[in-house]
Amino acid sequence: MVNTSVGVKHSQFARCNGCNEWVLFRTSELECTFKEAGNENVQFVCRILSKKRTYLNLYVQYGFDFIVVDGVEKLQCLLCSKVLGNGSLKPSILKQHLEATHPAHASDDRATFEAKRAKFRAAGTLPKLGFVSEKKPMLAASYHVAMRIAKAKKPHDIAKKLIKPCALDMVEHVCGNKEKQKIQAIPLSNGTIYRRIIEMSQDICQQVIEQIKSSPAKMSLQFDESCDVANFSHLLVFVRYICGKELKNEFLFCEPLEQTTKSIDIMQKIQDFFEKNDLTWDIVGSICTDEAPAMMRVRSGFTSLVKQKAPHVITTHCVLHRHALDTKTLPENLKIVLQKVVEAVNFIRARALNHRLFKAFCDKMGSEHSILLLHADVRRLSRGLMLNRVFELRTGLEFFLRDRKSKLCEDFADPKFIACLGYLSDIFTHLNQVNKQLQRTSVTIVEASEKMTALQTKLDLWARRVHQSNFTNFPNLDEEKSGELPEINEDITENLKILKNHFTGYFSKDMIPTERWLIRPFVTELSEMKDDDPEIEELIDLQSSATLREEFEKVGVIFWVKLADSFPLLTQRAFQVLVPFVTTDLCESGFSSLVAMKTKARNRLKADDDMRVALSSTAPRINKLIDSMNQQCSY
Incomplete structure (x- = not known):
């Protein structure tokens, strides 16, 4: 032990147990004197001068040896093989572990533990991460727990705070104390789970790179960028390639864009990943992006930069983004109706009191639903769901708005307004059905082309039927007896024709002609x-x-x-x-996972490795990771 003095400068001196002399930390001459005398206690001086504690040979008297993990010395118990973090490099903590966990060996002398340590070292059975060969199942369990935590997008410390205590309680009550000791030896600290996830991520990335290089066809990339909860922009990239007998979609990488989000920044991130993993643009056959300016500018967009490096690459625009753009082609009358519906929803949902009162009002009326849904442009299905809910609660909404003295109540009392609302809810429901069919991860250009061709044909048919006052395809509109309001038919017919023309213009250029x-x-x-x-x-x-x-x-x-x-x-x-992607749906789903991982409480998380383990369909080779650790044993 070294006892710090209470002199003028509190932390400058320490008393050595070996010679009982006060040592000035900054005096190198005294340190050299101790070294020449062979006094091992001088290591305390060196340790205090450094930022991190290091292992001392006298710790063996508490039953601990050291192992090296990523260049950092960590303590390992010679009795239970448990690995402690750097914060446990204190004699009091080591003694407490020995007395609490191994009371039968608390009275053993230093020579006993040194003999045990020599035996283990001579046998070569203490691997890098602190587990003897018979403890391999515990190491494997640690990896599997880490993988489940990453898949569930949970914080790393949940293993130590929740999973392990629950497992100990269950094993103790079901199996007994003996089995509980085995569970106790499983390493599940915050740092351990973090390292496990990194190692599995690297193994998955290595497998994916190998599969890409052996693919018989050129790969396809889809990518998008978005901001997380900390307002940092991230670039998310997925890849599709042929692996064996299947068409495989895989997570490639997620990297932050530290400053600007220009096309040159995106290109630099992808180029760095390619160079790091020995990939070239020659194996890229197509890329799929949204219509953001950084992606699609003719001269400075990302697609132009790609064409400069690889002229053979085919660039496609996400079908779902174009689908969302086409739905904005509403005639002026229908656009006004949609705006007023959004205002009515915001009037209730944006005010906590109105929201509570409207919910109680709907419950009193016996409505199936009592809460209005919010609408967002970035969520492609939200507009149709919001309109359907408003149409369902239109009567109660009129009474509530009138009671709250809102001018919007007059609109919901207008039959023409309600008829237009019924049509909007119907048409967006049809569009949402097509949207869901295009959101499948394995959708191909052939399937997307067939779906859009069928939709264009249906729109033409629906326009002719509406012109004849036949609303078979629009049940909500038909419910409002819109045949008595012929002036609405013209707006609806115009909208259906515009939709058809826009879909034709958007998709005919990108769809590769198929034989x-x-x-x-x-x-x-x-x-x-x-x-x-x-x-x-x-x-x-x-x-x-x-x-x-x-x-x-x-x-x-x-x-x-x-x-x-x-x-x-x-x-x-x-x-x-x-092989080419036709949507960026994988990126959209990936950003949802990023939001779930990088919460306000974890806003400093570097999520690349967690994202790869969570989103990848390739399983990490855990046995291989364990074997490689055993081979890298270091003392």
């Missing part, structure tokens, strides 16, 4: 292909297989991924259509 044989390979006539086409022979072999015909009928165009070895020419052309 008939790709969509219907078993009914395509060979005459539709040229005689000198190198793929025609493979198509003949394909059409002769009854087994493959049955499989195609089950899985659709995705079945081309499984034929890469048997039909290389056909599949290479098919990959040009199947």
Whole structure:
């Protein structure tokens, strides 16, 4: 022990247990004197001078040896193999652990513990992270708990504060104290969980990079940027590639944009990741972005920078973002109705008293729902849900607005206004249904093109029906007897025609023309292909297989991924259509996960590794990580 003095400067002196002399911390001559004398207590002086505590040889008398983790010395109990953090490098804490956890060995002398330490070191059974070979299941359990914490997007210290205490309680009451000691030895501290997540993230990233390099087709990237709770901008990137017999979507990386969010900054982040992992733009076949200026500017946008490096890369605009833009093409009369509905919702939801009173009013009326939903442009489905709820509560909303003396009550008493509200709720419901179908992670250009072609045909049909006062496709509108209000029909017909034209203009440019044989390979006539086409022979072999015909009928165009070895020419052309992303839905979902992880209480979290473990479909190789740690044993 070293006792600090209470002199003029409180922390400058310490008394050495070995010689009982006061030592001036800043006097190197005294330190050298102690070293020459072979006095190990001088290590206390060196330790106090440094910012971090270090292991002292005398700690073995409490049953502790040291291990090195990422260059940092950590204590490990020779009896239970438990690893303590740097904050536990105090004799009082070590003695407390020995007496509380191992009371039977509390009276053992230093020679006993030194013999035990020598035995373990000679056998080489103390691996890097402090577990002997028979403790490998405990290390594996630590990794699995860390992975569950990352998947659940929870703070790292929840393992020590909640998971481990709960596990100890359950094991103690169900299995007994003996089994409880085994659970107690599982390392689940905050720092341990953090390191586990980093190690698993690095392993997952390594696997993904290897799979990308071995993919038979060029990969596709989708990326977007958004701000977190701390108002820091993050770039989120996902990748799609062929892995074995499947089309795989994977998380690539999430990096903060420290300053500006210009196209050059985005390009620099991606370029740095490529160089770090030995990737090139030659293996990129397509990219998908939103229509932000940083992405789509003709000269300085990100897509232009990509074209300079890789002219072969195909750039597509997210179908869902264009879908959201098209829904803003409302005639003036319908736009006014939508604005007043939003005002009415904000009048109630933005005032806590109005919100409580309206809820109580709806409950008293016996309504199925009693709360209005908020609407946000960035949430693509929220507008339709909000309009449906307002239409459902329109009667109660009119009475409540009148009672609160709001001028909006007159609008909700107008039949024409309610009819327009019914149409808006119906049309946005139809658009939301298409939107949900396009949000599937495996959606391809072929499927998106088919959905949008069908929607355009339906819009044309609905416009003709509305012109004839047939509201079969608009049940809420039909409920309000809008046939008695013919002036509304013109606005609705105009809106449906505008929607059709905008969808046609937006999507016809990006959708890659697909050959008939790709969509219907078993009914395509060979005459539709040229005689000198190198793929025609493979198509003949394909059409002769009854087994493959049955499989195609089950899985659709995705079945081309499984034929890469048997039909290389056909599949290479098919990959040009199947691999490109058509939405940035994975990025949107990823930002939701980022918000769940990086809360106000965790606003300094660097979320890259947590995001990779949480969002990746590739499982970390935990056994390999454990084996590599055993091989890197360091004392």
